[in-house]
Amino acid sequence: MLRPLVADDLDAxxxxDAATNPHPWSAGLWRDALARDHGTGLIDDDNRLVGFTxxxxxxxxxxxxxxxVSPERQRQGLGRRLLESLLSELRRDGIARLLLxxxxxxxxxxxxxxxxxxxxVGRRKGYYDHGREDALLYTFTLGGEAT
Ligand SMILES: CC(C)(COP(=O)(O)OP(=O)(O)OC[C@H]1O[C@@H](n2cnc3c(N)ncnc32)[C@H](O)[C@@H]1OP(=O)(O)O)[C@@H](O)C(=O)NCCC(=O)NCCS
Incomplete structure (x- = not known):
């Protein structure tokens, strides 16, 4: 099941994030993100959070x-489900493009x-780890108005 992330999801x-991200966010950053941004959680049949955007x-x-997506649930189509759901939601809300x-x-x-x-659509040289790794910039065109 997909549902909006809420403050009670903080610990999960x-x-x-600590299990999947080489530079995980602090609890404080997560608290700010939950208050400010759009979060979606993927909840399994045992009511555990197994993925998020x-x-x-x-x-x-x-x-x-x-x-x-939690390491033990990767390569089962859940990441695609999360991303496609986000793209549909953005399209529905008239957002022209998604960047990452x-x-x-x-x-x-x-x-x-x-x-x-x-x-x-671009490469940012040395964007991560104090110049050690480049970032690739991706775009997803969602509506007819994006350029
Ligand atoms: C990236 C991530 C979210 C993908 O989630 P996932 O649930 O494993 O992805 P899916 O099972 O939906 O995969 C969809 C497709 O993506 C590609 N893919 C996903 N993981 C892959 C991998 N490790 N190697 C190669 N292709 C991969 C494949 O094409 C896959 O389709 P297939 O399984 O039919 O071949 C997951 O690996 C993850 O959480 N990684 C750690 C966090 C991260 O790196 N996030 C991205 C930066 S913020």
Whole structure:
């Protein structure tokens, strides 16, 4: 089941982020994100959080800040489900495009993005880890008005 993230998800989010993100957010960053951004959680039959997206919106653009699926549930189509659900929601709300940055070495995430219609529109040299890894900038065109 997909549902909006709420403040009570904080502990589960911190744990899932720590298990999937080389530079996990602090509890404070998560608290701010829950108050400010759009979060969607994927809940399994045992009522456990097994995936999430966090995105923000400015005018007709959205940015995907994080997407993750718990390690034991990866490669079962859940990441695609989360991303496709976000894309549909943004389309429904008239958002023109979704942007995101991803580590150049994160080939799994890039395969997911390409499979959902994302295209690479730029590279930010040395964006991660004090210059050690580039970021690739992906965009997903959602509406007819995006350029
Ligand atoms: C990226 C991530 C969210 C993908 O979630 P997932 O549930 O495993 O993805 P799916 O099972 O929906 O995969 C959909 C497609 O993406 C591609 N893909 C996903 N993970 C892949 C991997 N490790 N290697 C190669 N391709 C991969 C495949 O094309 C896959 O389709 P297939 O399984 O039919 O071949 C997950 O690996 C994850 O949480 N990673 C750690 C956090 C992260 O890196 N987030 C992205 C940056 S914020």
């Amino acid at each position: 989010l911190v744990a899932l 966090v995105s923000s919106r400015v005018l007709d653009e959205a940015e995907l800040q994080l997407i993750a 940055e991803v580590r150049a070495g994160n080939h799994g995430a890039q395969a997911l993005y390409a499979g959902c219609g994302g295209i690479i």
